[in-house]
Amino acid sequence: MNAYQAIYDQIPIRFDMASQVMLIGIVQGFFLALVIFLRASTKSAIHWFGWMLVVQCLVFLDVYLCYTGLMKYVIHLNDSTEFLVLLIAPTLYFFLYTLLERKHFSFKKFWPHFVLPTLYLLSQVQYLLSPQAIKLNAYLGAYHRDLGFVPVPDDFDHSYHHIKDRFRWLVLSSFVFYLFLTAKLVWKAYKRGKMSTKNIRMDKYSFSRNTVIIFLVLFVCLFLVFLNFDDDGGDHYLGMLETLTIFITSFFILSESRFFEKSWIADKYETLSSTSVAFESVEEMLANSEYFTNPDISLKQVADKLGTNANTVSKLINSETGMNFNDYINQKRIERSKIRLLDPDFSHLTIEAIGQTVGFNSKSAFYAAFKKHVGQSPSAYVKAKNNEKRA
Template sequence: MKAELNLWIIFFIAAAAQGLFLSFILIGKNPSGRSSQNTLALLLFTFTLIISYYIVFWMGISKDLPIWLGIAGNLTYLLGPLVLKYAKQTQNEDIKSEAIHYLPFLLISLLIPFQAHIPIVVFPILQIAHLFIYVALLYAFIKTKSPNKWLTKLLFAFSGYCLCFLAYYLLVWLGWLKVEYDYMVSLGMSVFIYFIGYSGYTQPYHSEKGHKENKYAKSNLTETALVWIEKKLDQKMEQEKLFTNGDLKLQDLADTLEVNLHGLSQAINVKKGKSFNDYLNELRVNEAKELLCKQENKEATLLAIAIDAGFNNKTSFLNAFKKFEGQPPSQYRKSILEKRFQ
């Protein structure tokens, strides 16, 4: 393929420049160092490098470049982890075991010197599988959240990018498209990625800390009062285990503690750093862990453990346990039993 410069390539050069510009303005909009905006900027910059690599390929000069620059062709392995990380950061959550998500990129990149000995079809299949795994992970994460229009748009945009990527290789494998002429597919991918960038730029940022500060900006409660409520709450929960009541409401708890409803809510949100439901569920999970460790509960069902800990059903118990412990209760119980018999 001879080096050439046509209208399509000129268009994508402009698109790459646009991506670079957008990456910088996302960082420029982020003087306070917000992590989600940094991740979004990195996502856009990564895609800009991918587009730049395509341009070099289309112009027919990629073969004249050092072989290690082929790493740019593997940058698609970073898009899924970055999109998922960005989504979680907008909800004030960190991606667990983050390094693992970037391991495929590292491993595939190490194979670059040996790629001539590997069937060429292997690489796009791995890329496609990797992308759609992250579509599924993003969908699973969004499903755990209350309806969020931006996260839904993010899912559709990233899914659109992945479908374009899949469509390109299907067309090539079917013989309907030459491998070097994927302009329309790349255009579709660019649209979806830059939609995420520009839409993300206009998204208002709400950190958990900022949300709490704004919510309680007009509160008359002093720090001393909040500490007093928190201490009273801790003592009551430890002594009477009120959380084991599956029907416990915030108002019921406020009445028991003889404190103001809004004051109790503020103490839990600000001092505990979590919602009322998360506060209760974490206490219930800790109680369930103690119950699972007791010899007399060795044959008890998980539902029985869940009810005793304060959960109303097995599903909410399983979801909460995995959220706070990173593993299902059955696996936790098994590990405890294995340690005892070692």
């Protein structure tokens, strides 16, 4: 015990620029995650962004404690967040998937992504339950080898090191795999052409593309740190990079905020009785009633049916789809018209009449909207589909 206390007392406490930067980023990250959890729907993509922040902040809180030496006061927690490092890349992928695919996260579908972190956690149970002397030696080996080590029982089983010694390669492999998946996801969304930059300041594609770029920068820095440091002594560089990333993210979130808009308090659509509504509610209401086929549909009518105000619905559609209300409704009409143009039950109707059944008041409006969303006229679309069937 005397040897333990002697080395324990020699562990220095340091507060420098690197530690301050890390601490600011960790606090900002937890605060941003809290705001997201309080404001965002649990089914929304941004909710996964909040979980991604929580995972990263917990990991870098561990790095902060180790770097400053404060870990000696909670030595039983040393390396307790290692398995979370293997969740950083997956949670980023889950966020982009729900954002770009507009599909809810399903554990049944995505459970394989949790296999590696879970297996690693199970492989380290022996270490997590080990005496404090073992954890102190692990910390000393990573940050203060010059202080020596404390004695441990000779019969203690260190077999968990077989996996622990390969942790860095597991992390790098995870980042490479998910960097490929996220890049593929963004490219797929770009090729679909679902996102437009005309109506919003930061569209989904641009945000997702920038996220992948940051992901790539983080991977390069991770590789360089692993290449130049045999222990965990370079992790604070990653912590400072994470702080920069969190503040860049905070900047873009704040710049999209209504707080900076003119007359945001006295918005002409907003009332004191306004309530928030999820985008899924808009989609469900329009789908269930096929209300979008009503030629007289208006933004205010949709808002009234949802019990909110027109400005809220407009901004929600804008942020989720990158389209204004009219384009959003027309897209739904065009999708329905594509089905009816090929449906034998509607073969007795002219193309103009089919346009009227989905809500268009004139032939010109139908043709213009169809060409905008499909890239060809209705007649050309029907001809192309019939040729495909005959081929």
